[in-house]
Amino acid sequence: MYQFFTEPSAIDGTVVSVSGGDYNHIRNVLRLRPGEEVSVVTTGAEEYRCAIESFDEDSQTVRLRLLFIKQENVELPCRIYLFQGLPKGDKLELIIQKAVELGAYEVIPVSMKRSVVRLDEKKIRKRTERYQAVSEAAAKQAKRRIIPRIREVLSFEEALLYCDEKEIGIRLLPYELCDPSSMERTRSILGSIRPGQQ
Template identity: 50%
Template sequence: MQRFFVETYQIEEENHCIHVTGADVNHIKNVLRMKQGEELWISDGGTKEYRCEIEGLGDEEVLLHIIYAQEPNYELPNRIYLFQGLPKADKMELIIQKAVELGAYAIVPVETKRCVVKLDEKKAAKKTARWQQIAESAAKQSKRMLIPKIHEVMSFQDALKLAEELDIRLIPYELAKGMKETKKILNQIRPGQSVGIFIGPEGGFEENEVSQALEKGAQAITLGRRILRTETAGLAILSVLMFQLEND
């Protein structure tokens, strides 16, 4: 069943109706060609979702009748931030799509010293808008209760500053201690804690960048004996955390 996101002001629970506006109107009417009486899911971007029936289809609005509401708890108990070094080509699109599916709360594109891709302000804004659309589509497909935020491209220093607000900071590094130590670090993560994961671009982080991250409180972990591509590394640790943190 199709899923869409609305703001809370669009929901009138007392009247059992939801007003869908904006680009979703065209998507419902002209792309999906949905008709009056068909059902869909609406998420309020928080903890509640609504099963609805299409009551009216207008040019500017789709009116929905609320059949019932529920709080399904699809989200992880931790807010996970993926700090992703800018990769080449369209790899970022794949990373965002899969990170959203795996439960990431936010994704931060980071420009590091070994990044091949360099974006000026105009290109970065255009890319961010595109990436946010991909995050929204992935959130709808994977039954997320919220749309993960794609932050603007930022420098490694700014990323470290943002990460200072988080409870846990992890940086996979080939010189980190063995898997036993990594398991110990991951097992110490508690429900409710915010977690930041730093992933380098092709070629990884420079040693100086790793040192800076460690000085700011990040913990080095290993992802095993094999060398993972940048588009694989973040998804690997997200998968481990999803398995570990799911509370059902």
């Protein structure tokens, strides 16, 4: 079943409206027809099962009829923030896609001392918009209830301050040259994470 995101204001009683780029995707790419069912998730993380009623070409809106509200929550019980050093090329898009599909709550690109990629202010904004679109597509694919936020690139120092600001309690730092015996402690830490933790 195809899933789309919309604002809570797009729901009026038993009528749900989907517009923007999703109109074209539903009508022309997927070629869905009236009567077919789709899933709509609001930014409030509620999922609605809907049937297509009609297409309005003038306003580029798909009119849906609400069938029922899906109750089960598929989100992880804890929030995972991924602080990712900037890799070469366009690898960050794949990293964001997989992180979102696996349940990351937020992805924060970090410019490290040894990062090869250096971005100016204009490129950072454009790339962040692109990364957010990748996040939305991955959230749809994985049937997530939220679209994980992709932050603008932070320096390492800014990333540390952001951890404190968000009160992120458990911090794991993977390092390829670490002692393999330290993995036992990592397993114990991961096992101690409880719902609601960050």
